[in-house]
Amino acid sequence: MALKLKIRKGDKVVVTTGKDKGKTGEVLKVLREENRAVVQGVNIVRRHTRQTPQAEGGIIAKEAPIHISNIAIEDPKEGGASRVGFKTLDDGRKVRVAKRSGEVIDG
Structure with a gap:
């Protein structure tokens, strides 16, 4: 069952645990069904791909994707990791x- 996530596409996030901590x-991209997110420059993997007419082959x-529990939103003011709350304006x-x-x- 997919949970309601507090992280959305376009958010700046900080990795809190794992090999890319900090x-x-x-x-x-957010994968709601798997509770995972794809973060730019984080959890880089190398894949061997075959050459196709559209793409070049190689490594x-x-x-x-990284699990949503291992990332936290970046505080817009201070820059560190922060939890997310909701407020009605x-x-x-x-x-x-x-x-x-x-x-x-x-x-």
Whole structure:
């Protein structure tokens, strides 16, 4: 069962555990069914690919999905890892808020 995730495509995130701990990057894709996300420059794997008319063959490095529990949103104010909360603004919009600084994440 897919959970409601607090991380979306385009968010700046920090890796909290694993071989890439401390690296930051932008979320390129969110895989809700698997609770994973593809983050730019994180969890790089090398794949041997066969040559096709469209693509050249060889060893290609690309990002692999990382589990959502191993990443945290980057605080827009301080830059470190932060948890995500929700807040309703005066005009009735529900926005995501960084728990660390209280800064609004969504525009």
